[in-house]
Amino acid sequence: MMPPPNVTGSLHIGHALTFTIQDILTRYYRLQGRDVLWQPGMDHAGIATQMVVERQLDAQGISRHDLGREKFIDKVWEWKEQSGGMIFKQLRRLGASADWSRQRFTMDDGLCTAVRKAFVRMYKDGLIYQDKRLVNWDPKLHTSISDLEVVTKERKGHLWHIKYPIEGEKNSYIIVATTRPETMLGDTGVAVHPEDERYKHLIGKNVVLPLTNRLIPIVGDEHADPETGTGAVKITPAHDFNDFEVGKRHNLPMLNIMDENAHLNDTDTVPEKYRGLFRDKARKVIVEDLEALGLLDKITDHVSQVPYGDRSDVVVEPMLMDQWYVDAQTLAKPAIKAIEDGDTKFVPANWEKTYFQWMRNIQPWCISRQLWWGHRIPVWHGPDGTCFCEETDEAVFTAAEKHYGKTVELVQDNDVLDTWFSSGLWSFSTLGWPDKTPELGRYYPTSVLVTGFDIIFFWVARMMMMSMHFMNDENGNGLVPFKDIYIHALVRDEKGQKMSKSKGNVIDPLILCDKYGADSVRFTLAAMAAQGRDIALGESRVEGYRNFATKLWNATRFCELNGCTYDAGFDLNTATHPVNQWVISEFVKMQEAVKNGIEQYKFNEAANALYHFAWGIFCDWYIELTKPILAGNDEALATETKKVTSTILLEMLKCLSPIMPFISDEIARNLLNDNEFSFMTENWFDVRKLSTKIDKYNTAGRAINWLVETVTAIRSMRAEKNLGGKPIPLQIKPSTDEAAAWAREFEPLLRSLARVEEFTIMAGSDEFAPDAIQLVVSDATLGVPLGSVIDVAAEKARLTREMEKTQKEIDSLSGRLANENFVSKAPEHVVNGYKQQLDDLKAAKAKLDEAFETVSKIA
């Protein structure tokens, strides 16, 4: 399931990450032969979209009210057709291989039907109801918004200490402290802690509310914290969430003193003088008036948490009004249980704690918005206020006629639904629900949802609730919308800072793609997508993977230049040379790592396995090792090697194709001479084809490791002695028959890779020439006669250093092996491993001793 991006959105780096991961999964499972549906779509983003279109109209000097509801909605659709969904074009640039033809939109006909059906059913089940409660009112956008759309910001303000005169007692006051003095006009009580000695005796008395002279009671309530402020708190139930609860407990009246613009309203509650004043202005005037009356005790500085609307960025006003609610508490129960029971798993699992915490304390979900753009609430109000809610308009009118016994005029509710209401149905509505479509049967429950942690509440939780309510098995139990929920990291900038437009540190993925290629960007994101940590994205990293892509091109060029044409009929089981067998076994290991990485959502492991194999094994060693073979005169071996090379290259690209689809397809087309080719329709290489050979191939690895070690030892010496690139003679004295065989077999490779001219294999009894530098490797000692007298002192020092180092390791290992506890308690393979290491070290030490002796004889 693709989390529907917002219709107004454009691609940012977070999208790039989430869609890259989804695309990797999609492409990978297609290679595995699975029937993959990646369902794309968008949501209609009620507030955001309405804002965009209103802003456009505003530029022409038109307000939406000038147009009227219907015409305005037409305009929004117009805008949607023209500019909406830009993000999908950008996603294609990134290579996202979603099922674009199945694209859905939360306002399309099918989803509108689903929304209506869902609403009506929930209404009739009593899960949707109208209620008068405090909501977060956005005075700029003129709509309610949900708790999740409110961001609290720290603001420096003041605490005003106001004297409230006690009724009937001269010069007796209770002092309340408030951050919002203007709300005092709506006060309907003063609360003190029931046990607070200072105020206990006042409980039950009234105070005369200044400026209005209303009498309001002093009540005892635990909400009042004796430690905070003055210990006495004014209660404004209609404009504060805590006060609302206190008000309910003590049956205090709830007086709304503001209008939809957060101006003091025109009711009798508000003294005429203040009516129409914006809340900030009212605050100033009221404070002045209190001061004049001598009722202002003092003003102190105070830092408070102020709620802002995340879209409008204005201070949200809690308002008492009628809104529609979903009984989220009831819906949450099965949704919580599904996670508890593991029917749906969070990856990484820690996120379930976040989910539980929110779900277990869930509040009624306010779903009505005072907007025009969205799904209009399918409820009609009769003249006496009776509500009619049915699946079709006809049914509504029939029901109303039945109720009233005659035709009456009905008015549809003005509000629309929260966008997340329709998004909450996404997992099944996009598959055709409420119809029983084949897709619904085939793909539901879906396999995985990939998303960021920031929308666990917004969307994941809501989709869990809605899906489990509407989708049931034959026993009527809720079915989860997806088996796994993979929560990925947040992309930050290089320094780990959250990207934001105001900081100017946003990285535009499209610019990165232009600069380094979409594949490099994808690979970077995959390589950095380790679980449980945010991604600090630096451009140098992308550059590095661009170089990786170039490296792949060059490797391909080498193959083409050397006639490594792909032969579909070639069987990797027929490889005879250790070098070829080795690269096949390394490929199998890499393929396994990629498989596990992707299947376990450890994309960094998959990416690293590919990088290491392609560059560190295939390019650095395999290609180098094949050069002398291809140039040699063993035709059959050269042919075998060419076929192994091309096959491994192609299979490697296949493993890479989920992460780097562009370059892997492109190279494969070259290699195969087939412009239509794409890995999208290919199948993953089945390692079982190699089952009879793989052990043998792994054995070839020992031989190649020896070869690599030997070559490296010589190169290292070469660098140390500043020999440059000139050819050298090499004497090899093997200490085992196996090594002797290797030395014979790899003679041409050693000559080429270590730039060896005269090549001799010595018997165990032979002595190295006095001018030979001696190098100790596994199972052999190497001698490099330099043709001139060596620096005996330097050689002795070098050998001594190595001897000491080896001895130190021998001591540490034998110490460990001498420990009874270790040998008896540690697992056998560990003990044996150490024993083997010790043997190897001892053998190396013996060879070093011998070398030292030889050198010593010179002096």
Added chain:
RNA sequence: GAGCGUAUGGCGCAGCGGUAGCGCACUUCCUUGACAUGGAAGGGGUCACAGGUUCAAAUCCUGUUACGCUCACCA
């Protein structure tokens, strides 16, 4: 206040019970016919701190410190 997370070479990160790895950066050398967006060889870390468990701890447990994030907050 509650929950979650992070502390590993100059930087960015893996590893999460068996004697520290990767990329970038750094040093030296290299225009040999895939590639200088490259090749070869190197240097660099007592894995935040203190205890504990274990034959064995960067890795598990407890505590401390620092820094993030999320949720709830005091009027």
